[in-house]
Structures are given as structure tokens and as C-alpha cells.
Amino acid sequence: MSLFHFKSILSIFFLLAGLIAVICMLTLMGRAERKISAVFLRRMHKGAGVVFAILLLMISYFCIKYVAMIGDKLSLRAVFHGVLALGLIIVLALKLSIVGFYKQFLRYVPGLGMTVFALAFVVFCTSAGFFFLSTSQKPPEPEKQPSAVSPEGDAQLGEALFDNNCSFCHYADRFYTKIGPGLKEILKKEKLPVSKKPATPENVREQLLNPYKNMPSFESSLSEEEIKNLLAYLKTF
Numbered sequence: 001m002s003l004f005h006f007k008s009i010l011s012i013f014f015l016l017a018g019l020i021a022v023i024c025m026l027t028l029m030g031r032a033e034r035k036i037s038a039v040f041l042r043r044m045h046k047g048a049g050v051v052f053a054i055l056l057l058m059i060s061y062f063c064i065k066y067v068a069m070i071g072d073k074l075s076l077r078a079v080f081h082g083v084l085a086l087g088l089i090i091v092l093a094l095k096l097s098i099v100g101f102y103k104q105f106l107r108y109v110p111g112l113g114m115t116v117f118a119l120a121f122v123v124f125c126t127s128a129g130f131f132f133l134s135t136s137q138k139p140p141e142p143e144k145q146p147s148a149v150s151p152e153g154d155a156q157l158g159e160a161l162f163d164n165n166c167s168f169c170h171y172a173d174r175f176y177t178k179i180g181p182g183l184k185e186i187l188k189k190e191k192l193p194v195s196k197k198p199a200t201p202e203n204v205r206e207q208l209l210n211p212y213k214n215m216p217s218f219e220s221s222l223s224e225e226e227i228k229n230l231l232a233y234l235k236t237f
């Protein structure tokens with residue numbers, strides 16, 4: 001399982017914990033007749049809140065690790081996601097400090113709590129939601145054209161392969177990072193962007209079969225012929 005997958009699955013539990021905390025508080029504050037005791041609801045709210053905060057810290061740790069890995073070439077979406085997440089942490093800290101110390105502002109706490117949950121939802125959508133949506137749509141198999149097997153590979157077939165297998169995470173024609181690094185001039189530079197191995201076709205092939213870190217392996221889905229075509233396509237930039 002990739003770091004992305006793991007982080008995205010964690011974030012589902014993160015959102016669930018937030019939802020439980022919100023529902024407990026709403027039930028506690030909003031319903032005159034309750035079947036569940038106030039003590040229990042308050043405990044549930046606290047428990048879910050603790051789980052929420054722990055998951056938030058864990059996910060933040062993975063995000064920071066990821067940013068450290070790819071350097072400062074973040075996509076616009078990732079920056080937006082990060083800024084919102086930071087806002088979430090600040091509002092949550094504010095809420096907790098009011099509950100703990102500044103009790104004269106207690107009347108703002110429900111509003112802050114709802115803001116935390118709303119932010120959590122948007123933060124989830126801009127990363128994990130995006131990830132699940134784009135990976136759940138399996139691209140259709142490219143139509144195989146009978147092409148003479150050339151040692152050089154066919155860049156045109158490579159383009160279709162790239163669109164179906166790589167374009168979710170990489171630009172072929174830009175240096176800009178999507179989820180993986182931009183692949184423009186990948187075979188013209190001296191070193192590969194992340195592993196810093198020499199930028200040879202052999203090492204790119206190796207990356208597809210045994211990825212350096214978080215990229216999924218294409219060992220079982222791409223044939224040697226298809227890898228050649230992909231390399232031919234990447235060479236055109």
C-alpha cells in the first residue's frame with residue numbers, strides 16, 4: 001500500500017471521528033428529550049475528539065514527510081490543501097484553549113467546533129477525496145495497434161500509455177509536480193528527480209518495475225514493449 005493510500009484511508013477515519021464528535025454535541029445541546037445520558041454523550045464527544053486530534057497529527061506527519069520528499073514543487077491543489085489544514089489546526093487549538101482556559105468565551109465553542117468539522121471536510125475533499133475519485137476511474141485499455149516491434153519504441157503508442165497510466169500523477173511536458181515529479185526532459189538531465197539515480201532509460205524502466213518509494217509498481221500491468229513505447233514518448237520532451 002502506498003503512503004497515499006494509507007493516508008487517505010486514515011483520513012476517512014479522521015472524518016468519521018469528527019462526525020461522531022459533532023453528532024454527540026448536537027444531540028447534547030439540541031434535543032430536549034434524550035434517550036442517551038448527557039454524561040455518555042460528553043464522553044463520546046471527548047473520545048471522538050481525541051481520536052480526531054491523533055489522526056490529524058498522524059496525517060500531518062505523513063504530509064510533511066511527503067513535502068520533504070518532493071521538495072518545493074507542490075501543486076496548487078496541495079498548497080490549498082495545506083493552507084486549509086493549517087487553518088483547521090489553528091481553529092481547533094483555539095477551541096481547545098477556550099474550553100481549557102478562557103471560559104468567558106465559551107459561547108463561541110459550538111461555532112468553532114462546527115468550523116473545525118467543515119474545514120476537515122474540505123481538507124479531506126481536496127486530497128483524499130481527489131485521490132479516491134481519480135484512482136477509482138480505471139482508464140480503458142488502449143487499443144492495441146499492430147505495430148512493427150522496433151527497438152526504439154513507438155512514441156505515439158507511448159503517449160496513449162502515458163495518458164492512461166501516468167498522467168494522473170505526472171506531467172510529461174512540464175517540470176511542475178502533480179503527485180510525482182514533472183517528467184519533462186527526464187531523460188536529458190543527469191539525474192532522476194527523486195532517487196537521484198543517473199537518468200538512463202534503464203533506471204526509468206527500473207522505477208516502473210520497482211518504484212523508489214510511493215509510486216505504484218507497473219510490473220504486472222506494463223509489458224517490456226509498452227515500457228519501450230513509454231520511454232520513446234518521454235524522450236520527445
Ligand code: HEC
Pocket residue numbers: 162165166167168169170179180181183186192193194195196197204207208211212213214215216218230
Ligand atoms: C499514483 C501516482 C503515480 C503514478 C500513477 C505514476 N507515478 Fe511516477 N512517481 C510518483 C511518485 C510519488 C514519484 C516519486 C518517487 C517515488 O515515490 O517512487 C514518482 C517518480 C517517478 C519518476 C522519477 C523516479 C526517480 O527515480 O526520481 C519517474 C521517471 C516516473 N515516476 C515515471 C512514471 C511513469 C512513466 C508512470 C506511468 C507508467 C508513472 N510514473 C506513474 C507517482 C506516480
